[in-house]
Amino acid sequence: MSNLWKILTTHKGNGWWNLPETPQSNTNPKNEGPISISWLKKLWNLLSHGGVDHAGPTFYTIVAVFLAIVTLLELWIYTVKTLGAWLNPLLFLLSALKFIGVVAFFMHLRFDHKYFTIIFTFCMILGISVFISLLLLWSFAGLKP
């Protein structure tokens, strides 16, 4: 019974829903990265351990502290009443920073193959296009919900 459970559920058991594996011993391909400007690329590489292999706990701690600081900054900006029309763009900018921080470093997209970045970015663009289209439809076509 336990053997059946193992066959069906474990990674090495090749359970019927498991797709073929790629050898884990393969090293991660060197990431080409999203930035082509040379000095910015150097800075980016310095910050992200050169895009080679995964970073270590110290680097992840720096990212976590950065995310915590940005969250605090969001809260502070939210309480500032004088920002007026700048409030929402600033909040979206900080939100985007956190989003990129998690996706690039915690999800290892920065250190992984560019295909993963392409897939995710394509879906993001598609998703955001649907999102914006829906908002524009209601704003300009005069549709009422």
Next chain:
Amino acid sequence: MSQTIVDNHHTEEHITSTGLSNRKLLMWTFLGSDVMFFGAFIATYLVYRGKSLNGPYPNEILNIPITSISTFVLLMSSFAMVLALHYLNENRRGITQFWIWSVVVLGAIFMGFQVVEFTEFAIHGLTPRTNLFGTTFFILTGLHGGHVTIGIIWLAIMGYAHKKGALRSDNSEDLELAGLYWHFVDIVWIVIFTVIYLVSATDGPPPGIPSITH
């Protein structure tokens, strides 16, 4: 003979057309589709924003300080997740256990905050049936909560598998996939926190409609 076949099967390396793990490719594709899924619900929330004809309105009911704490908890769970994977790859069993279960506990704390928030809203008269804000808010945050719950269960299974020795450094991709899912629910919450809580927190009734809370 059969033992030989089994051994060969376990050591055989599958070649994929992309040279990448198919399972990881599948997970990223799934996450991409989930982006569109949540994008549709966030867009719906924004379309109906400020159009509720009766209260409670966001400015009367949203509790930003409490939600900020739960946001921080979810962010730290992502940090714990990335450390769990790192230490699993380094084959350090004790500390891997600690971080996997930390993710589970932090995820459960986040869900606790959501349960308290939903209960509080219901006490103040906001349910999915009350107004457009209630409908779109509960659907969006509820679906996110569902994702978090699935993640907690998945990671608890991973924690148990690691304890039993079924999850090791040589099959760490199993935890990596769970981790990708977990980080994804985190980034969705980053957007929800900004759009629903921070941006909409001052939303009151639409112009010309008095603030009457049922």
